[in-house]
Amino acid sequence: NNACFISITGRRSSYLMYPDENPKEEPLALAQRLGILPGGQWKPTNCQPYYNIAVILPYRNRWNQLTIFMNYIHPFLQLQNIDYRIFVIEQSQIKEFNRAKLFNIGFNEAIKTNDFHCFIFQDIDLIPQNLDNIYACTKMPRHMSSSVNTFRYNLPYTGLFGGAIALTRQQFETANGFSNIFFGWGGEDDDFYSRLQSRGYLVTRFGPDVAQYYMLTHKKEVPSHTRFTNLENGASRFDTDGIKDLKYEVLNYQLRPLYSWILVNI
Ligand code: BGN
Secondary structure, three states, X not given: OOEOOOOOOOHHHXXXXXXXXXXXXXXXXXXXXXXXXXXXXXXXXXXXOOOEEEEEEEEOOOHHHHHHHHHHHHHHHHHOOOEEEEEXXXXXXXXXXXXXXXXXXXXXXXXXXXXXXXXXXEOOOEEEOOOOOOOOOXXXXXXOOOEEHXXXXXXXXXXXXXXXXXXXXXXXXXOOXXXXXXXXXXXXXXXXXXXXXXXXXXXXXXXXXOOEEEEOOOOOOOEOOOHHHHHHOHHHHOOOOXXXXXXXXXXXXXXXXXXXXXXXXX
16 A cells, blocks of 8 residues: 655756667566566566556567667666556567557567556657656657757757657547558657547657656668658658557567567567
8 A cells, every 4th residue: 555656856857877889687686686477477466556657669670779788677667666667569560660550569578468557658768767767658658858968958840759759548539549551760759649630639748857868879860751741741641550440460479588578479
């Protein structure tokens, strides 16, 4: 009955955390030290957690970043006293990356395992730097990464809804999830923002001092050519193209020490 203490005070806001970009600890050793269950699950045992979340991470061919991210995010979530499980959804074939569809798949697989209340959809190259940026959902869909170092900690445009976002199951289902047709870089997050707007949702953000993220370096992606047309006629597909018509094949599913790994053919 003793609810977990959660600090959202802003007091730490002047203190920016950074990841260890060269972590040495083996996954199994880390999982044992932090009490993480197979599949990347953990919850506080000495108090009753407020939040039960699934973290959904689309993935392909970024092993080094995944290692850095895992080493950082587990202690981070544990300090926030969150009941969580981490899912890595890996796209198999040599086709352009489809971040949005991998999010839909992650959502669909996660709800089969547990009655998650809240979903964090995020990129593995984004490291939350402030512990007050709580990994939980609010009344409105929340854009969590509004203040990223590569944008000099500024929001590039008001409708940006990429990077890291938090939505309740109900919010995500009302939007019919993401569009499945965005292959390659760009636009899928803008389309998702339009979906939320079309359903009457306003989105929220924490202050820029709390919403700070550090982006791990990588080559800049080449934007896709189809993103403009997909965006333009997006509204015609809000009801039909999403989690309702989601089709994919699970090729492999493993409970790894730090996360649940699902390899999919999309
Ligand atoms: C935008 C991209 C987003 C991306 C942000 C931040 C598009 C659609 C055509 C205008 N949108 O330009 O997907 O998250 O930049 O990098 O490319």
